[in-house]
Amino acid sequence: xxxxxxxxxxxxxxxxxxxxxxxxxxxxxxxxxxxxxxxxxxxxxxxxxxxxxxxxxxxxxxxxxxxxxxxxxxxxxxxxxxxxxxxxxxxxxxxxxxxxxxxxxxxxxxxxxxxxxx
Amino acid sequence: xxxxxxxxxxxxxxxxxxxxxxxxxxxxxxxxxxxxxxxxxxxxxxxxxxxxxxxxxxxxxxxxxxxxxxxxxxxxxxxxxxxxxxxxxxxxxxxxxxxxxxxxxxxxxxxx
Numbered sequence: 536x537x538x539x540x541x542x543x544x545x546x547x548x549x550x551x552x553x554x555x556x557x558x559x560x561x562x563x564x565x566x567x568x569x570x571x572x573x574x575x576x577x578x579x580x581x582x583x584x585x586x587x588x589x590x591x592x593x594x595x596x597x598x599x600x601x602x603x604x605x606x607x608x609x610x611x612x613x614x615x616x617x618x619x620x621x622x623x624x625x626x627x628x629x630x631x632x633x634x635x636x637x638x639x640x641x642x643x644x645x646x647x648x649x650x651x652x653x
Numbered sequence: 654x655x656x657x658x659x660x661x662x663x664x665x666x667x668x669x670x671x672x673x674x675x676x677x678x679x680x681x682x683x684x685x686x687x688x689x690x691x692x693x694x695x696x697x698x699x700x701x702x703x704x705x706x707x708x709x710x711x712x713x714x715x716x717x718x719x720x721x722x723x724x725x726x727x728x729x730x731x732x733x734x735x736x737x738x739x740x741x742x743x744x745x746x747x748x749x750x751x752x753x754x755x756x757x758x759x760x761x762x763x764x765x
Contacts, residue, residue: 541696569752578740579697579755628696630753642753644689644696 538562539631541645548652553617556648558629564609565631569642570602573626585612619652626650657741662760665735671728673759675741678722684745686717687753688726690737697740697755700726731763 538561548554558568566587571579583599585591585606593599603615612631616623630644658676665671677686685704689697701708701715703724708715714727728735740758745751 539696571755578757579691581752581754584752626694630696641699641702643699647694647696649694 539565539629539643539645541627541629541648543648544646545649546651548619548650550620550652551618553615554619554650555613555615556627556629556650558612558614558631558645560610560631560633560643563631563633563635565612566609566634567632568606568612569630569632570604570612570614571628571630573628573647579628582614616650619650621652624650624652657743657756659739659741659756659759661757662762664762664764665728665731667733667763667765668730671731671735671761671763673726673728673739673741673761674723675726676723677741677743680721680743681745684743686715686721686724687742687744688713688715688739689742689753689755690735690739691758692734692737700739731761733763733765735761736763737761 540559542557546554568585570582572582573579581594582597583591583593583604585604587606587609591604601617606612626647628647630642632642685702687702688700691697700712701710703715717724738758738760740755742753
């Protein structure tokens with residue numbers, strides 16, 4: 536099946552610093568990518584939707600100035616957590632929509648990135 | 654998107670078929686039923702999707718009732734590696750802006 540890769544898989548950063556997470560679609564072009572956050576024992580929560588070449592659309596309650604999303608190409612989207620705080624520690628997951636007709640617009644997920652802010 | 658209802662947890666013996674139900678009584682005519690699963694500490698994995706006909710692939714079978722108000726995901730021969738949280742999601746497939754909205758899913762435990 537289609538592959539979506541995230542990097543890094545886990546990262547520890549100091550409070551107040553920024554950290555960038557990359558999401559790549561390896562074998563298909565993704566015009567739309569989605570970013571989720573998941574806290575322990577909870578379900579995935581959609582943070583934002585990004586379309587290639589345009590500004591991301593954020594879900595209610597998600598600060599766009601804190602979670603910067605860039606989708607500069609059809610295979611790469613990045614999420615930057617700015618001025619990270621311990622409460623931002625979470626599992627961040629990206630997904631990408633395969634827009635090819637044969638795939639039926641199926642959405643594939645990355646492996647996730649664990650962020651720990653100390 | 655239509656709301657889905659799944660049992661919070663299920664057990665299944667290894668080698669047996671695991672039948673995971675999902676209710677989606679408010680589904681619209683243009684909404685598909687998608688199934689994903691999430692193994693602990695990993696990203697969700699696509700399993701299967703369908704509109705109204707039953708579907709089968711190398712991972713599972715999807716049975717959708719004639720009125721489309723419910724469906725069942727069948728793992729024909731469950732293994733220990735199938736232990737995961739299974740999510741049933743109803744979504745319109747066309748268009749660029751339609752994200753997958755996850756509920757709480759069913760936590761499936763496959764036992765030896």
